[in-house]
Amino acid sequence: MTEIGKPLSRIEGKLKISGMAQYAAEFNQPNMAYAFAVQATIAKGTITKIDTTAALKSAGVITVLTHQNMARLKKFEPMDLFKSGGSLSEFLLPLQDNKIEYYGQIIGMVVAETYEQARSAARLVQIRYSRQTPVTDLKKAAATAVLPKMTGEGGPAQLNEGKAAAPLASSPHRIEATYTTSIENHHPMETHATIAVWEGSDRLTVYHGTQGILFTQKTLSFIFDLKPENVRVLSPYLGGGFGCKLGWPELLFAVMSARAVQRPVKFVTTRQMMQTTVGRRASTIQKVALGTDTGGRLTVIRHQVTTFNNLTQVFEASASPSKVLYKAPAIEATNAITKLNIGAPTQMRGPGFSSGSFAIESAMDEMAYKLGMDPIQFRILNYTATDQVEKLPFSAKYLLDCYRIGAEAFGWNRRKLQPRQNRQGNYFVGYGMASAIYPAHRSVATAKVRLTQDGKLKVMSATQDIGTGTYTIIAQTAADTLRIPVESINVEIGDSNLPPCPPAAGSQTVASVMPAVMAAAEQVRNELMQLAINDSKSALHGKSVEAIGFGGGTFFLKDDPGVADSFTTILRRANRDAIEACVGTKPIGDMGLGPKSPPCMITNFSADANDDDKKYSFYSFGAQFAEVWIDEDFGTIKVKRFTSVQDVGRIMNEKTARSQVMGSVIYHIGQALMEETLFDNRFGNPVTRSLADYHVPVQLDIPDIDVHFINKPDLHVSPIGARGVGEIGGVGVASAIANAAFNAVGKRVRSLPMTLDKLL
Ligand code: MOS
Structure with missing residues (x-):
């Protein structure tokens, strides 16, 4: 009888596939002008001269905004904006001075009668710079990283600094390895878009593709000193937002341009701008050390992350999963942060947990091999029913069921214990698995x-x-x-x-x-x-x-x-x-x-x-299983099958939940095998500039994805019993694939993405 849980198709699905659903950029206004960005072509320094004469003469141009003529905004502390209920993902207000913080930073805005006129004129803006040497290489900057007292996804950044050394030294079995993950960029189908419409000087309406309409309202009311009720934000549909649509330049630029020309203004980022101006998952260097007793019980887990940020308090908290996944008397988890001249990192699907699970779950696999244990058995042996940091039981945890159901559905018992034992023609076949975990908010x-x-x-x-x-x-x-x-x-x-x-x-x-x-x-x-x-x-x-x-x-x-x-x-x-x-x-x-x-x-x-929040720790759990085929001659890797079992509380809609998990798995097959934003460290510019060279998975890269749900309500979270399902599906995916690759060819890849050169 109940409607909850039924695999209903989206009720707005017909609107979307027939083009009737209106997205932010489609709310065209009468008398609307178009804005296009001029972007910095250096990664660090200052603008010494900016000449807009030719651009201003170009057909249809209404104005060219630069730091020389942009209205000045009041200065404020990020914390005050947060306290107002607003948020910016990057703390860089539009065109307030001549400083360049990263390549691709927006340093000018051309507003014209048409999009094409604005875009064409943007190329006519002449800029002279005074250059400084940028730092965009995390490896080089790692020595300058510090351990800040910050909080990210999964709690405080630092836990038990230095406490793992002694127990590691006395553990009968030890492994230590360094894992790295690359910068990934956001590419939802819909790029960032805003149409800003002022009514007089105290009323503002924005059509804005956002994950947070009230964030947006409060941000605008704070920055422009407007009453919140006089700022209306509309975002009926979004063409995807995976952490990137929470406060980026398109919003403020559209609003300020509209104010400057006294007309509605539309600003839509190009696909190329998605590579430079709207956030990214930061790269990481992750050292993991595990120790066990003679029976394979973990005595110590140490997870030391080095990552970067710039113009934001957000950081990739990759050490987070290691705090809560397994039982160990000693857990040290730290996140060191350095600054790079790259646009602000931001949340990306499963922030911290997705990148961090690659390291800890690969290390768990390495230790299982060292002990000669089945990787699932090794995880079961080190299962924990409590959050050892918070010292609270989990509100509900069916991770053991995830392992069991997944192993059965996947056919884990057909896995060869040693690498290079399973061949199909020219391919080595490997099986790998990993645990998944993500906080329930x-x-x-x-x-x-x-x-x-x-x-x-x-x-x-x-x-x-x-x-x-x-x-x-x-x-x-x-x-x-x-x-x-x-x-x-x-x-x-x-x-x-x-x-x-x-x-x-x-x-x-x-x-x-x-x-x-x-x-x-x-x-x-x-x-x-x-x-x-x-x-x-x-x-x-x-x-x-x-x-x-x-x-x-x-x-x-x-x-x-x-x-x-x-x-x-x-x-x-x-x-x-x-x-x-x-x-x-x-x-x-x-x-x-x-x-x-x-x-x-x-x-x-x-x-x-x-008061359940004082009695329980809230997380979702899962188990991921991958089968990969690796070509012996070319090192090409293909994920042939994937099984994902998720313990996310009650399932509200079996179809949309399944789609979320499939989407997350696909997202992280990209992370595992191909997605990587590379910089020319001499100049600090990204060399992966568009989807032509920033590779994402396509249909042929994606296997059958078999999704299972435990579907047991977690009534400590709410009377409905559902936890979130959008992000956990990707946690552990890259490590399951890396572990499968090791099982196939006996080569341990500790660096993402696992391109063929690393597998040969
Ligand atoms: Mo999510 S990465 O908080 O959109």
């Missing part, structure tokens, strides 16, 4: 539900569907709560005027928003039932709440279902057009990104708040 969220006399239900919430299925799951949640068909539900999201919600980041949307939808729908249901009970004309008049059941748009007596009253009739008799409720949920484990104090439109808070 939940933030404050609100939803409004309105049932009208025609029996239709509208759900309104300022959350956003970044392509994951949020529209559909909201409809399922509401349909389930009122036991009415999904078809009678209308979902309105992606508009900052709606009840507040956190950004779609950290895989928290389902866990945050759905409890609010459920609570609001429950409230509507209860009020409606009271209307019937209090109505002398109702068949249910005077009955007790406990005696009344519901379904198919009616209330009825549980003992005598023939005695019934329909939702629409109750409303009609009460002379009510609609009944509505707006509810906020005050959750456990607020990740601190959401609106801290929802505005007064919230009528109440649901009762599901409790």
